[in-house]
Structure formats: structure tokens, C-alpha cells
Amino acid sequence: MGGRSLKPHYDAIVIGCGMAGLAAGIRMAMFDRTVLVVESHNAPGGLNSFYALEGRKYDVGLHAVTNYVPPGAKGTPLIKLLRQLRLRREDLDLCPQRGSRVAFPGVDLHFDNGFASLGESVASAFPEEIDGFRALRAHVAACDPFDASAPVLSAREVMGRFLRSPLLTDMLLCPVLYYGSARENDIDFDQFVILWRSLFEEGFARPHEGVRVIIRALLKRFREVGGERKMKCGVRRLHSEGARVTAVELEDGTTVTADAVLSTAGALETEALCAAPDPAARSPAPESGRRLSFVETITVLDAPPADLGAEETIIFFNDSERFHYERPEALVDPRSGVICFPNNYDYGDRSLDEGFFRVTALADYDRWAALGSDAYRAEKEAWYPRLQESALRFVPGLGMDTVRAHTRAIDMFTPCTVKRFTRHIEGAVYGSPRKHRDGTTRFDNLFLAGTDQGFLGITGAMLSGISMANRHVLSRG
């Protein structure tokens, strides 16, 4: 950065300065590999970055850092991550949630960090299912989601062996799918196991100053170990000869070479950068499912949400008989979604300067992308209150009038925003429904990490970067 010139050759080049790219870069640079991280956007963070608008700081995505465990816990993904990156727990300033809820018509499931409240909540709302629920939990605990030889199963099918109630099944799936399924209405069982643990057995936290704390910690570490970054200059092409990527051409025309290239841009996105197109990829096989994206509304309030009647951290809501996690036949599907009040974490004696109220819902990229700029603006304006209104039905303490009276500023993003800032095809937040678990590609020295490798979310993306760097670069001597 800062005009420093690039070396002609690196041990490894990483495409993308998001969570996965930075984590991979740190690992490789830590062990004396020369590493260049290349990012097309001017800001680091990717799908979970931050920005300022009219003097106010916003997080792009962050509702919750999953996988929260209290100090002293052992062997969980968060602990592994800290160790592998040699970060201190304090560096991430993780403050635990106050309590969350899954809200369906007439039934609520409450959950908190650690499992106890969810268990109690299921026992009281679904007494006839509690044995099945406990057996499901035991089954999840016994599974090894990293066993590559295990067959890929549908989570719904496996849950069906333990639970009779489609309502309970939908209620448990709602947070799991929203926080990490690239597939419509279901998720692979191994991913379900990872997410179940990260949401229900472990839990939610947030740094007091939001995602920038995590990004800053990663950047600092990356600098300390000698990594280099090139920002605001994407990779234009990957040149290859036979089964090897031989050169990386940047958008400013520079060409650099590397022994290994790790891409966090996505599988098809990366294929599209390859100068010699794969004949098989030219007419891409259907991806066995449509890509999913979201809209999000952000409302800045002049008071903490708790003072206005909303004390919970995250609420996953659905108003219909069945839960539909699918690409909507409309711009937005307001029937279900996720509400987040970032103020409602336990920040100790600190608090946020303003109140925040965020709502996420499924959206259709094609419909948003087809709008002209006036229509796009008009639709945003129309959907903002509709989505808020839909969500507030599930926050009994907080009415639309109160929110209106206390609103200081608003923002909203659509699948087009996600596409613009991260280049993910169709603004797909969780990437392609098809994952590439081993991270390999048709080139011997090009590997995938992050979104399309398999693990999702902030913690998942970092672990993906770490494990792909370990496996494909560091273990190879």
C-alpha cells in the first residue's frame, strides 16, 4: 500500500481482503511466506466491512459474531481461531448477547449463549417433542462435520428422524438457514452441525465498536507478520499454462507471479478470472439451486432500543404456516427475516452512542438489478417501511410510531449493493449452493477459501482462510 512497489514474485497471492483473505494472509506471512493480498474495493472487510454516511459509522453486515464462548472454554472454533492467528481474546472485544428469540405465529423459542434457555424453551413450548429434541442434540454432538468421507445429507431429513413437529423443525432451522445456508429451504447436515454449535451451543457476541474492531485486529496482525496489501485494485486475470496459474494480472496492468494463489472471490467468480476458460465451465452446469441474497434496513434511533421497549439482541421471525427460505418471487419477501438490536449486547459500562435497529430479509437479485435508477430508489423507499412494519409485529414492546418518532437516520441496502461491493454473483451473501470443501480447483496452485469453500459467517470465513492456507500452502513445506 501507500505507493510501495510490489515485488515481482510472491510465495502466495490472496484475492480478496475480507475475513477469509486476511486470515489466510496472516497464517502464511506468520511462517515467513511472502504474501500479497489484493482487493478491488478501497476498504477491507468484504461482506462484513464498515462505512461512514453523513458522519455516522455503520457496519455493513454485522449482527452477531457467532461461536462466542466465555473465557476459559476449550477446543471450540473461536479458541482455535485466536490461537491460529495468535490474537488475544481482548483484541476482539467480544461482548455477549442479552438474549435472542425465534418468533413464529403463536410460538416463541428463547435462546441465549450456552444451551440452557433453548432447552427450557423447547420443553415448555413443545413438551411432546423434548425427548426427540434431546436426542437430536446428542446426535449433533456426536457428529464429526469435518469427516470428508461422510455422505452429504439433508438437515431436514436428519431432523425428521428425531422431531415430529414441522413447526419445531422450521423454528430451529430459521436461525440456522439465515445465518449460513447457501441452499434454499434446507442445508447440508454437516453445515447444520457446525451452525447449530455456533448459534445454540456457543452463541452471539459483538465488539463494542462493531466489525471494525475485528478488521483492525486482523490488519494489525497482518502488518506485524510482514504481509503486503494492494487495495482498490482488483485482479483482472489469472494467466495459466496447463494446470498451473502462472501470473496474476491486476486491474492497473501490473503483473505479478506467485507459487500459490488463494481466492476468496467465489468459485465461479474465480473461474471467470481465468484467461483460458475451462471449456466445461463456459456453459456452466446448473448450480443445483438459486443463489440467495438479502435486503437490510438500518434505522438509527435517538434512544437505546431497550428504553423504547426492545430488550432482545436478535429476533428471527416468520409469519407463515411454513418457513420459506427461498429466493422470493418479488423484490423482497417480508414474511420472515432477522431483526438485530446491536445495542443489546452486554458492553459492561460502555454503551453505543445511538440506538440501532436492523432488519434483514430475503430478496431477489434479478428483480432489483432490472430496475432503472429512479425505480430502484423508489422501491427502496417503499420497501423500507414495509419491512420494518413486518418485523415490528414480532417486537411487542416497540411500535412503528415509536420508531418513527425516534428515527434520526436510515440506510438500506439491496442485493445490488452486495454485488457492487463484493462482486459476488447475484449479490449472493453465502455464495454458490455448491461448495468446494477441499478448496482445490482445476489448477494445481489455485485454491478457494471463504464463501465457496464451505464455512460461512465471520468466524467460518476466518477458519476457512486458516485451514486452506495450512493445508495447501504451509503443509507443503
Add this chain to the structure above:
Amino acid sequence: MTKEECKQVVLEIIEEIAPDEDLEGLSHDVRLRDQLDLDSMDFLDIVMELRKKHGIEVPEEDYPKLASLDSCAEYLTPKFNAVKAGA
């Protein structure tokens, strides 16, 4: 280098990669994995730190030789001494 010194080096590396572990009172003849919360990622780091800090190469087929402090000392002490002699 003595075997005791070699164990000390290994302990220093473990302390660096797993600062949340308590290394007091470890049995030297029991597998580290059975006494500490170390997984394969951590063992990879032990190997990489040995290379980075001390120029010692541990091929993958020899990873099992790092199981306990005693076996580490047995396996690594000659390597340390060979590196020293070569330097």
C-alpha cells in the same frame, strides 16, 4: 543441547501457540494431546515454529514422534545438535 533443554524449547513453543493452556506439572511421558487441548492445527504450528525459529525440519511421517515431551526430546535433541554443529 541436553534433552531437558530441548523440552524447554518445546514448552516455549507450546506456550506461544496456546497461551491459554496451563503448562505447569505436565507429565513428560504422557501424550501432550491427553494433557492439553492441542489439535492437529496446533501440532502443525509446533512443527512450523521448529522450522522458523530453529531451522529444524520435521517431515510429516515423523509427527507422531512429537507425541509426548519425552518423545520430543528423544527425537529433536539430535536434530538440534546437528543444526548447531552445522552452523
